[in-house]
Amino acid sequence: MSRGQSLRLGIVGGLGALAGADLLYRIVKETPVRGEGDHRELVFEQRPMREPTSPKDPGYSPVHRKFYVFDTLSHMERxxxxxxxxxxxxxxxxxGELADELGIRLISMTEAIREAVQRLTPRPSRIGVVTTPFVRRTGLFDGLFGDDIRVEYPSDMAEAAVMQAIYGENGLKAGNLGVSILPPLNDALDELHGRGCQVFVPGMTEIPLLLDQLTVPQGMSVLNTAEVYARHALKVTGAEQRRRFKVGVVGGVGPAATVDFMAKLVAVTEARRDQDHIKVLVEQNPQIPDRTENLVGDGVDPTVALYSTCKKLERGGADIIAIPCNTAHAYLDRIQRHLGIPIISILTAATDHIRLVAPDIRRVGVLATNGTIRSGLYQQALQTAGLDHILPDAPHQALVMESIYGPRGVKAGHVEGLCKTQIDQAIAHLVACGAEAVILGCTELPLIVKESRDQLGVLPVDPTQVLARKCVQLAQG
Known part of the structure; x- marks a missing residue:
């Protein structure tokens, strides 16, 4: 939420039409206001949700409900x-399954109920819960209130009677709020009270609609879960959103370089299991026009395609964007100003790496496309870092371009043979000119150059590798 904007709160309806409308009413009712402008901005979305079975049925599976809720929340997020x-x-x-995949913060109803129970005095030793058989089997309430509070449920017969009162043809979900549906609920309350329950917690969101009509046994209190949830939501609406960090990747520029970057992102992440790795969203768009053809010739301007790809990543919940293409960074400034998330510069990552691992180095050679060279990207980045640059002469720059774009070059799928020989010659040329480090300034070049500093006689700098490491550092802390 941007500074100065009102907070926008979504309510997923359709999961219980009456309960959703009741919560909407309670949010408005419980909001402390001095005028109409103090109310939350609310988005209530409800569509028909059809399931082949009901939560009261023995074989119920919530898979259709999961898709409905996910789609609704995704729309709310957009x-x-x-x-x-x-x-x-x-x-x-x-x-939890939803929270891991969405950027919108989900307000927990069970957390609200647990906190409300913790505030009760005296603290109960037994709590009665009336819920669906499915929720009861999942153990959602078991252990929710601590080891010192026991949760009791109605007997199978009492539970079945309540389900008929709620889900039956003339039940509460069908719109019947009359006294005819109250006896099964009252019987369940009597049963729970007989087992020593001091507090009743409705485990179905429709039940709070009936609390004023129920006959609650003497000595038993009722927790209005709808009221508790509404108040909790208003309390936490200013809290910081906490979710998994997501790296967005502009892919396809070029495709092999994208795969290489992804492999390096995984390799530099310290992980003991799959779940320790970073969430990544890749928009693979090989149709982005060639950057070099535009910078040095009359090729199509790739700015809109690059921007469109970045916006898709932003809408997909990315926190940062990585572009594993050096030449594309010539368009970075004009794109960045229209994005709400940062593009991590591969240029800065490369120069920072040199200053960190080899602070004595001053002269740095650059191997890159004609577009990157003519745009002055690395020359400027090195100058900003206090380093001198060395560029190949015309014949050796031609070798670099041939190794990248030639019929036996890396963009054609080759990493050995002629393209390797051409790059080795270009590196040797830069070393002869006094280079102490060489930036492999086209993201395909690290696919060709695998040798170490000792083998090359110069420090090779793989911008793809350092960009991956920078993304991991940002994601982890």
Whole structure:
């Protein structure tokens, strides 16, 4: 949420139409206001959700509900919602799965209930919960309140009667709020009270609609979960959003370099299992016009294609953008000013690396495309870092271009043979001119040059490698 903007709060309806509308009402009712302008900006989205089975059925699976909720939250995220409420206990059984894949913050109903119970005095030893068989089997409430509080559920017979009152043809979900559906719920409360439950926690979001009509046994209190959830949402709306960092990658410039960058991103990440790795979103767009053809000739301007790709990554929840293409950085300034997330400069990453690992080096050779050379990208970056640059002469620059774009070059799928010989000659030329380090300033060149500093007689700098390392550093801290 940008400074000065009102907070936009989404409510996922359709999971229980009455419960969703009730929560919307409670959010408005519970908001402390001095005038209409103090209310939250609310987005309520409800579409028909059809499932082949019901949460009350023995074989119920929430897979259709997962897709419905994910699609609704994704739309809310695109519409600029900062947080979302989900008035559905079934959905909270897979809340973690949703949170890992979405940028919008999901407000936990179970967390709200747990905090409300912790504030109760005296602290209860037994809590009665009426919920669907599916939620009961998942253990959503078991252990939620701590080891010193036991959770009790109605008997199978009482539970079945409640499910009929809620899901039946003339039940609560069908719009019946009359007294005819109250007896099964009252019987369940009597049963839970008989087992020593001091507090009743509704585990179905429709039940709070009936609390004023229920006959609650003497000595048993009721936690209005809808009211608790609404108040909790208003309390946490200013909290910082915490989610997994995501790296966005502009792919296809070129395709082999993208694969190489991804491999290096994985390689430099310290991980003991799959889940320790970084979330990455790649937009592979090989149709982005050639950058060098535009910079040195009359090729199509790639700016719009690059910008479009970056915007897709931004909309996809990326926190930063990496472009594993040196020449594309000639367009970086004009693109960056229209993005809300930073593009990590491969140029700065390369020069920072030289200053870090070899602070005594002053003269740096540059191997790159004609477009990168003529744009002065590395010359400027090296000058900013206090380093001198050395460029190949015309014949050796022609060898570099042939090794990249030639019929036996790296963009044609070759990494050995003629292209290797041509790059070795260009490196030797730069060393003879006094280069102490050589930047492999086209992201395909590291696919050809594999030798170490001792083997080459000069420090090879792989910008793709250092860009990957920079992205990991940012993602991890």
């Amino acid at each position: 519409e600029g919602c900062d947080l979302a409420l989900l008035p559905c206990f079934v959905t909270h059984t897979f809340l």
